[in-house]
Amino acid sequence: MKKRGKVVSFIEDLKNGATDPYAYVERALEEASRKDPVLNIFITMKSEVPDKLVNGKLAGVPIAVKDNIVTKGLRTTCASRILENFVPQYSATIVKILEREGAVIIGKTNMDEFAMGALGTTSAFGPTLNPINTKLSPGGSSSGSAAAVASGVVDLALGSDTGGSIRLPAAWTGIFGLKPTYGAVSRFGLISYADSMDQIGPMSSNASDLAYLFSIISSFDPLDPTSSHNPWGNRIEEIASKEPDFDLLRKLKLKIPRELLNHPQAEEYVIEEFWRKISTLEKEGAQVEEISEPILLKVPQVYYVIAFSEASSNLARFDGVRYGSRIAELEDNDWDSYYMMNRSLFGWEVKRRIMLGAFILSKGYYEMYYSLALKARAVIKRKIESHLKDGSLIATPGSLISPLPINYDATDLSKLNAIDAPLMIANLGGFPALTVPTGSVSGTPTSMQFVGPSWSEDKLLSLAKVMEEMFT
Ligand code: GLN
Secondary structure, X not given: OOOOOHHHHHHHHHHOOOOOOOHHHHHHHHHHXXXXXXXXXXXXXXXXXXXXXXXXXXXXXXXXXXXXXXXXOEOOOOOOHHHOOOOOOOOOHHHHHHHHOXXXXXXXXXXOHHHOOOOOOOOOOOOOOEOOEOOEOOOOOOHHHHHHHHOOXXXXXXXEOXXXXXXXXXXXXXXXXXXXXXXXXXXXXXXXXXXXXXXXXXXXXXXXXXXXXXXXXXXXXXXXXXXXXXXXXXXXXXXXXXXXOOHHHHHOEEEEEHHHHOOOOOOHHHXXXXXXHHHHHHHOOOEEEEEOOHHHHHHHHHHHHHHHHHHHHHHHHEOOOOEXXXXXXXXXXXXXXXXXXXXXXXXXXXHHHHHHHHHHOOOOHHHHHHHHHHHHXXXXXXXXXXXXXXXXXXXXXXXXXXXXXXXXXXXXXXHHHHXXXXXHHHHHHOXXXXXXXXXXXXXXEEEEEEEOOOOOHHHHHHHHHHHXXXXX
């Protein structure tokens, strides 16, 4: 095996007494303090090495955590002014798991405000820059988590993915990212954006560590009513340490949605590079079939109607009474003004989405937009399921376009639509989806995305290991 997991190797060395248990964390903190001033990776950073390390599967392993996952005693802002001073009184289940296994959270990463965005530029704390080229966006909304991994600060990070927010930044920074099956990772303590699609997932510099982290964080949580037991036993952990299984390629069936590859905004070199990689996989035994599903071009529209609606409801709790900073005084029992003043702390993108969501859910428009979107969601899910039921995976480029400039005007939705269409399929259907880097063209990272049926992460992660060996 050419590529060994860095975390997996560290843990092995630690067991054999071959490494200083503090070395990994110390190095990460040092790198973080060097890279953060340039890239703006973290909103809140730790500077001290902990006095005592907990013994576990991630003992002494540094990790970066997206700032929409609550951490007891450690500020959690969602990159919003409204939560600028919010210090949670409890930790998300996922954070408890990490701590129980000895991981060291070295900081809370920058992101689009409330995970709304694709470029990392709606953060109230300023944008994160792409470590590959600081004039470019690293992709969002898990922009800081991707930059933390891609810049070499850490090998593991947690992101969240409602409509591509793990996979787009993974594609644009050249790292690995997995959006798990809905219900595979606890959402207890993940601050909701659109909770029927939100999922926490791992991001990593390499395929083995991606699988290793996923094996640890995927478990049933009674505190999350949408959580499920997974069917894998030890399989995912074994994938992390095993040799890549090239036999997989001879059993691999890939379906490629024609309409997505012909997207009017897709860049030519991206599509050419994608087909080159597909033909290499084909030579190794994979079966490839093009499929036609015009409805997939409507995926972003369906997603946004649902996401805005859920967001307008989920973000109602930030009113300065239940949650959020209180900047107004209540005068003459005028609760409306009080509420509006406090909520003026939201940034423009969040306000836009709350207002549109409230409109969509209002009487009359509910039936016209929201109910219709739910029906379309069910149709899209069924169509994708019918393509996946013979054991196929859907393959697309990780992004149909190159990373956009950091100062890109995000009100121009044409390009953003091209980013969203391939990625949001997985969120609408609850399917797992993986983005793997496949090298670069003139310094720009290229990638592939694979969508599988629910609970096919074992297959996706095995494929990630094979792809890593072949293409990076
Ligand atoms: N770009 C998408 C949005 O703005 C995805 C966000 C996400 O996955 N959190 O909704």
